[in-house]
Structures are given as structure tokens and as C-alpha cells.
Amino acid sequence: MTLLAIYVALLALIWALTAFLSLRIRQRDGFTTRKTVTFGDESAVRPSRVASVASVLVIFLIWGAFTGSAWTFIHAPAEWQMRPIWLPPPENVWHRLISIANDGYRNFTLWEHLSISIWRVLAGFFLGALVGIPLGFAMGLNNFLRGWFDPIVEFMRPVPPLALIPLVIIWFGIDEKAKIILLFLAALWIMAIAARAGVAGVALSKVHAAYSLGASKAQILRHVIVPNALPEIFTGARVAMGVCWGTVVAAELVAAEKGAGFTIMVASRFMQTDIVLMGIILIGIIGYSIDMAMRTAERFLVPWKGRG
Amino acid sequence: MADLRIENLSMTFSLPNGSKIEALKDVSLTIGDGEIVSVLGPSGCGKTTLLNILAGFLAPTEGSVRLGDKPVTGPDRSRGMVFQQGALFEWMSVAKNVGFGPRMAGRKRAEIDSRVDALLDTVGLQGFGDKAVYELSGGMQQRVALARCLANDPEVILMDEPLGALDALTREKMQGLVLKLWKDTGKTIVLITHSVEEALLLGERLIVMAPRPGRIHAEYRLPFAEKGVGEDLRAIKRLPEFSARRDEILEMIWEMEEEIMGRSEVAT
Numbered sequence: 001m002t003l004l005a006i007y008v009a010l011l012a013l014i015w016a017l018t019a020f021l022s023l024r025i026r027q028r029d030g031f032t033t034r035k036t037v038t039f040g041d042e043s044a045v046r047p048s049r050v051a052s053v054a055s056v057l058v059i060f061l062i063w064g065a066f067t068g069s070a071w072t073f074i075h076a077p078a079e080w081q082m083r084p085i086w087l088p089p090p091e092n093v094w095h096r097l098i099s100i101a102n103d104g105y106r107n108f109t110l111w112e113h114l115s116i117s118i119w120r121v122l123a124g125f126f127l128g129a130l131v132g133i134p135l136g137f138a139m140g141l142n143n144f145l146r147g148w149f150d151p152i153v154e155f156m157r158p159v160p161p162l163a164l165i166p167l168v169i170i171w172f173g174i175d176e177k178a179k180i181i182l183l184f185l186a187a188l189w190i191m192a193i194a195a196r197a198g199v200a201g202v203a204l205s206k207v208h209a210a211y212s213l214g215a216s217k218a219q220i221l222r223h224v225i226v227p228n229a230l231p232e233i234f235t236g237a238r239v240a241m242g243v244c245w246g247t248v249v250a251a252e253l254v255a256a257e258k259g260a261g262f263t264i265m266v267a268s269r270f271m272q273t274d275i276v277l278m279g280i281i282l283i284g285i286i287g288y289s290i291d292m293a294m295r296t297a298e299r300f301l302v303p304w305k306g307r308g
Numbered sequence: 309m310a311d312l313r314i315e316n317l318s319m320t321f322s323l324p325n326g327s328k329i330e331a332l333k334d335v336s337l338t339i340g341d342g343e344i345v346s347v348l349g350p351s352g353c354g355k356t357t358l359l360n361i362l363a364g365f366l367a368p369t370e371g372s373v374r375l376g377d378k379p380v381t382g383p384d385r386s387r388g389m390v391f392q393q394g395a396l397f398e399w400m401s402v403a404k405n406v407g408f409g410p411r412m413a414g415r416k417r418a419e420i421d422s423r424v425d426a427l428l429d430t431v432g433l434q435g436f437g438d439k440a441v442y443e444l445s446g447g448m449q450q451r452v453a454l455a456r457c458l459a460n461d462p463e464v465i466l467m468d469e470p471l472g473a474l475d476a477l478t479r480e481k482m483q484g485l486v487l488k489l490w491k492d493t494g495k496t497i498v499l500i501t502h503s504v505e506e507a508l509l510l511g512e513r514l515i516v517m518a519p520r521p522g523r524i525h526a527e528y529r530l531p532f533a534e535k536g537v538g539e540d541l542r543a544i545k546r547l548p549e550f551s552a553r554r555d556e557i558l559e560m561i562w563e564m565e566e567e568i569m570g571r572s573e574v575a576t
């Protein structure tokens with residue numbers, strides 16, 4: 001409760017401070033700055049960079065202040081200090097990161113733990129896309145195949161991949177193959193539905209135009225339907241990558257001998273909270289990086305997205 | 309080169325509730341080689357259905373369409389289409405769009421390139437070949453659509469409200485371009501429009517259709533398209549015989565609309 005009050009107080013203080021300062025410093029003179037109505041005009045709302053930086057700093061400040069960190073200049077009274085077993089100070093987490101990066105953890109280096117998780121995600125996603133995209137196209141283009149696969153896809157779509165972990169363990173054990181199959185299943189339905197939506201989204205006039213220009217069915221698939229579906233497929237791929245990343249961590253929590261999820265699961269058994277925090281932060285950073293990479297790829301590969 | 313013969317065309321749709329809609333009933337029309345024909349009518353008169361049958365996208369329930377001695381059974385390169393908008397391939401550059409037909413036919417690269425360059429010149433888009441289509445204005449996009457259609461050298465060009473989405477000023481310019489292309493290429497053109505002025509300006513022949521069932525209501529032979537080639541279209545619009553025709557046709561369509569309104573009021 002005290003913590004929340006302090007957080008809100010800091011937020012209000014910094015807000016007031018930046019508002020006061022920005023009155024002094026003239027904003028760049030753009031069209032948006034001339035708008036008089038901004039409350040309710042979402043396009044005029046720009047994230048304040050100052051606020052973002054301050055937000056991150058405040059989190060570290062509070063974290064440090066309540067854990068007796070050597071990094072922060074303010075400290076909470078001794079009776080409010082957290083014990084390291086509940087919440088270690090940020091520098092402990094940092095030192096852990098350095099030492100694990102140098103010496104490894106549980107027989108594997110940090111890089112091996114992280115890269116195996118990333119490898120599992122990429123392999124599972126790639127296989128899922130490899131099967132899911134043609135499946136989605138088939139469902140979008142043919143009555144029989146649409147009817148045949150509809151019940152399967154519609155049934156599997158709402159099943160969370162985490163619910164499949166026990167079954168996958170029973171059937172395939174806990175080795176690499178089992179994890180990749182799980183991630184394949186996580187990506188498969190998402191990619192199939194995205195590809196199907198992509199086919200459904202092609203404007204009939206484009207297809208008609210292509211037929212009138214003498215294109216064959218195969219040419220229409222290759223030159224009209226596939227490129228038209230690509231933006232939709234990319235959106236699906238971003239979702240699928242996110243889901244796969246979440247699923248791999250969860251699967252490693254359940255059973256694994258290395259991986260990002262494995263690291264925090266084992267650390268928590270030995271009450272090594274600093275390692276758990278380090279793992280969570282790394283998992284977050286990697287997940288965010290994957291999404292950013294997908295967005296960048298999207299900008300380069302499908303620049304026509306939303307311009308039809 | 310060949311005439312487009314439309315013989316006793318009927319198109320009946322069944323609705324899920326069991327009732328039937330006669331989108332077209334016993335429509336016959338022969339369009340001569342090199343003619344430009346505009347088709348006008350209130351919404352629901354079946355003009356788009358007619359065009360889709362001519363293109364080969366729909367099979368009529370009765371009757372037939374023949375281009376010369378070949379029956380029309382599906383879409384092919386002999387009949388090109390120009391749509392209202394959004395039919396360009398936005399993943400291709402302007403030049404790739406224009407060269408799409410010849411490329412699909414497996415023509416040689418050099419041949420395609422020179423053809424595309426010549427056509428971009430014709431429609432006034434020289435130097436825009438490498439642009440993405442979404443960087444172009446609506447009017448320029450329709451120029452690309454016209455060039456893409458011509459690149460395939462079709463016998464007949466079917467236009468479904470090609471200028472419908474353009475602003476009034478651009479529209480006027482594009483009407484001039486359509487007339488110029490018609491004169492220069494000698495293609496048969498069938499053009500569907502909502503605009504009475506456009507139908508009068510761009511039709512050597514003007515077909516007025518009536519709804520429920522969709523049928524040909526009236527037909528005119530008009531001098532304006534021939535006169536308009538290379539001329540100021542605004543001057544033609546000021547001719548007394550032009551305004552007389554316009555008023556006559558507006559009156560006719562107005563009456564049809566009134567009749568539909570009256571009927572649906574009774575029905576509800």
C-alpha cells in the first residue's frame with residue numbers, strides 16, 4: 001500500500017515537473033502542436049519520451065530504495081527493507097548476470113540456455129508456418145478442404161497450447177522433439193487462420209482483373225492471392241511468435257534440462273531469487289526483441305500493407 | 309475484329325427466403341466493332357450484372373453472349389476490364405502493373421518494357437513506372453488501370469464505373485482521356501456509369517436500363533462522343549441539344565426511381 005502511494009506520488013511529481021518545464025521550452029512547431037483539440041483525438045497523443053525514461057528510472061529507484069541497494073541514494077527505513085530472498089537489490093541481479101554469463105548455470109552457459117529456447121521457438125514456428133500457411137490457403141480456396149479442416153481448426157484454435165503440454169509429454173517425452181512439436185502445434189492454427197483470412201481479404205476486383213488479363217489459376221495464386229495475403233500472414237506470424245515464446249518458457253518450466261524457463265524454475269527451487277529476476281528480465285527483453293524484429297521485417301517485406 | 313452479340317440474356321437469382329430476383333430479363337443488344345456504348349440506369353437495374361456476364365464472371369440463366377463467332381464462357385484476354393478502383397496490384401510497381409498481362413502470357417522482357425513505356429506515355433504517366441501504385445492519386449491510378457488493360461490489346465474494354473470515385477475536376481480530364489484512347493485504339497468500349505452527363509459524353513450509343521426486371525428501357529444514338537474527341541468537353545456540355553438530352557434522360561430515370569419508391573412503400 002505504501003509502495004503504491006509512493007509510486008503514484010512520484011508519478012504526479014514528475015508529471016507536474018515536466019509540464020512546468022515544457023511550458024518554458026517551446027515544442028517543435030509541427031501541425032500537431034497547433035491542434036487545439038487533443039483530448040479525444042488519439043492521433044494527437046504522442047508518448048512523452050521524458051515520461052518513458054522517468055517511468056523506468058522510478059521503477060529502479062523504488063526497487064533499489066526498498067532493497068538497500070548501493071546504486072540508489074535514497075533508502076527506505078530499515079523496517080520496510082525487503083530481504084534479498086524476497087527481492088534482491090538490482091546490483092545483485094546484475095552481478096548474477098555477469099557471473100552466469102561468464103561461468104554458466106547448471107552445466108550450460110547463459111547463451112546456451114537462451115539460444116536453445118530461441119532455437120525451439122524458431123524451429124516450432126517455422127514448421128507451423130510451413131504446414132499452416134498452405135493449410136490456410138487450401139481452406140480459403142477449396143470448398144471440400146474448407147469443410148474438412150474447419151472443424152479441426154476451429155476446435156484447436158481456442159485450446160491454449162499450455163493445455164497440450166501434459167499430452168505432449170505423455171506422447172513424446174520431454175526431449176527436444178516434444179518441445180518442437182508443442183510449439184509447432186501452437187503456431188500451426190494461428191498461421192492457418194491468418195493465411196485463410198489473407199485469402200478471404202483479397203478484393204474480388206483484383207482477382208477478376210487478373211483473369212481478364214489472361215492469368216491462369218496458378219499465376220493468380222502466385223501473383224495475386226499470395227502477395228495479397230502476405231500482410232495478414234505477417235500479422236499472424238507476429239502473434240504466433242509471441243505465443244510460441246510464451247509457450248516455450250512454460251514448457252521449460254515443466255520439464256527441461258536447459259532453456260530460459262528451466263533456469264528460473266531451478267533457481268526458484270533453491271530460492272535464488274536474483275537468478276529468477278534475471279531470467280524474467282531476459283525473457284522479457286527477448287520477447288520484445290522478437291516482436292521488434294518481426295515489425296521491421298514487415299516494413300521491409302510488405303510495404304504495401306494497409307495501402308490497398 | 310468482331311461484334312459483341314448479346315442474345316436474349318436473362319439472369320434470375322433465388323434468394324434464401326425463396327423469392328426470385330430477375331436481375332436481367334430478355335436483354336438483346338449488338339455492339340459493333342469499335343463502338344463506344346454507355347449503359348445507364350438506376351441502381352438495381354442489372355447493369356453491373358450485365359457487365360459481369362459480358363466479362364465472363366457470371367453465367368446467365370438464359371441466353372448467350374458471343375464475341376464474333378466465339379461464345380463467351382469465362383473471362384479471357386479478349387475482354388479487358390477497368391474497375392472503379394482498388395483493382396490494381398499494390399505489391400507491384402506501376403510498370404509491373406501495366407505489364408502484367410503480357411508477362412503472364414510469357415512475352416519477352418524487352419517487348420514488355422517498350423510496350424509499357426509507350427502506354428505510360430499514352431496515358432500521361434511517363435516517368436512514373438517505378439512508383440508504387442499507392443503513391444499515386446486516384447486519377448493517376450485509373451490511368452494505370454487503363455494502361456494495364458490496353459497492354460493486353462483486348463478486343464473489347466469493359467468499364468465498370470471507372471471514374472466513379474474521382475473528384476469532378478479529375479473526372480472531366482479522365483473523360484477526355486477515355487475518348488482519346490477510344491479514337492486512337494479503335495477498341496470497342498462498354499462503359500457503365502451513374503452519371504447522365506458522362507453517359508451522354510462517352511456514348512456513341514446510350515442504353516438506359518430499367519429495374520425489376522432489369523431490361524433495356526431506351527436507346528439513343530448520340531453525336532457527342534465523336535464531337536468530343538480532342539475537344540473541350542465543357543463546350544459540348546453547353547450545347548443546347550446536350551442539355552435537352554440530359555433533361556430528358558434525367559426525367560426518365562427520376563420516374564423510374566419514383567416508381568421503385570412507390571412500389572416498395574406499398575410492399576412495406
